[in-house]
Amino acid sequence: MSSTAQDTAAELDRRYGRTRGNVRRTRGIVIGTAIAFVVALVAWLVWGGLLSANSDFEVVDTGHTVVDDTLVQVRYQLTVAPGSTMSCALQAQNSTFAIVGWNIVDVPASDRRVRTLGAEIRTTELAVTGLIYRCWLT
Template sequence: MTVTPGVERELDQRYGRTPRRASRSRWWAVGVAAAFVVVLVAWVVWGGLLGRPAQLESRDVGYVISDDGREIDVRWRLTVEPGTETRCAVQALSDSFAIVGWRIVDLPPSDQRTREFRETVRTVEEPDTGLIHSCWVV
């Protein structure tokens, strides 16, 4: 079926497919894309470049389970700005990942950026592992 140019123009006008409408739709698309780019750039600058670096970092070093299985020595390394008082939660886990021991440890400020700690945690049953749960600035 062939449509003549006059009929095609009438159909385009009837259903809103005019050159003016197409131009307007393109401008809307360009405007929305530009707004998205502005918001994305602002977010990256605000959150990534201007944001403060991480306050602290803690890493598990190891653990030793006592002979009777009632306590565990957990060792970890803490990196924090010198002079910052911190607090850490140390936990002991069973083989089913249940918490069988927990202790909050206050760490005094120091002039060293990275320090290593060792803490003994008493447990209610034999632990399978010990690790640092989290640390925060006091």
């Protein structure tokens, strides 16, 4: 390549930011961004996976029976470590999904891991469903 062609190429490289300094700076930005991404990903995985509470229990609605205008029976299956006590909030809803009954049930400790339980909910009007709202360890 002739001296003029090299000068022209060097001038074009300077004009469009393809100098050695710019290449190093771009490479540094890319490497820094990749390192920051990896650090953020590892921190998120540790915070979300290792530090979060494990699922200590599981509750599944298994059915309900509307006894009359003022009473609903709710059945549910509870899986929890033996010896754990819990409380569950149960609710009854009418046809417009309004809550018409509410009951908090204390579940005593047992030596069995999986249990099928039931409870009654008194209602203010005819309910069409009864279900578990939330459970927690006590």
